[in-house]
Amino acid sequence: NIFTQQPNYFSDLDETLPTVLQVFNNILHKCGLQCEGASAEPQKLEEKVNVTPGNMPLQELKDIVLYLCDTCTTLWAFLDVFPLACQTFQKHEFCYRLASFYELAIPELESAIKKRHYEDNSVFADLWRRISHSRKKMIEAFHILINQVCLQPILE
Numbered sequence: 001n002i003f004t005q006q007p008n009y010f011s012d013l014d015e016t017l018p019t020v021l022q023v024f025n026n027i028l029h030k031c032g033l034q035c036e037g038a039s040a041e042p043q044k045l046e047e048k049v050n051v052t053p054g055n056m057p058l059q060e061l062k063d064i065v066l067y068l069c070d071t072c073t074t075l076w077a078f079l080d081v082f083p084l085a086c087q088t089f090q091k092h093e094f095c096y097r098l099a100s101f102y103e104l105a106i107p108e109l110e111s112a113i114k115k116r117h118y119e120d121n122s123v124f125a126d127l128w129r130r131i132s133h134s135r136k137k138m139i140e141a142f143h144i145l146i147n148q149v150c151l152q153p154i155l156e
Contacts, residue, residue, distance in 0.1 A: 010088060017091075024097065024101040027067065028101065028104060032051045033105060053109050054108075054115060054116070058118075058123070065113075065131055068131070073133070076141040079145065090145065095146065098145075099142065102139075
C-alpha cells in the first residue's frame with residue numbers, strides 16, 4: 001500500500017478532499033440545487049438558476065449522470081481498497097456532506113430521468129442503470145465510512 005510506504009500521502013489526501021467535496025457541490029449547482037453550507041460564496045444576483053434536472057438539455061443530464069457515476073464508483077473503490085482513509089474523510093464531515101448530497105440530488109435526478117420523453121429507450125435504460133449504480137456506490141461508500149469510523153472502534 002502506497003500510504004504505508006509514504007505516510008505524507010495522508011496529508012495529500014487531506015488537502016485533496018475539499019476538491020472531492022467540490023465535485024458534489026458542482027453537480028448540485030448544475031442541477032439548480034444547493035447543499036447546506038456547501039458554498040462559502042454568495043450567489044450572484046444575476047445568477048438566478050432556472051435549470052433543473054427536469055428541464056435541462058438531455059446531453060447535460062447525461063453528462064451529469066456519467067460524472068456522478070464515475071465519481072461514486074471511484075470513491076467507493078478507493079475506500080474499499082483503503083479503508084484507513086476513512087478517518088481523513090471524516091475530518092471533512094464527509095458522511096454528512098454525502099448524505100446531504102444524496103438527499104438533494106438523487107431524488108431529483110431519478111425523477112428527471114423517469115419523467116423525460118426519450119426518442120430512444122436505450123438512453124433511458126442507460127441513464128437509469130447509471131443513476132442506480134451511482135446510488136448503490138454512494139450507499140456502499142457511506143457504509144464503509146460508518147463501519148470504519150463508528151463501528152470498528154467500538155469492536156476494538
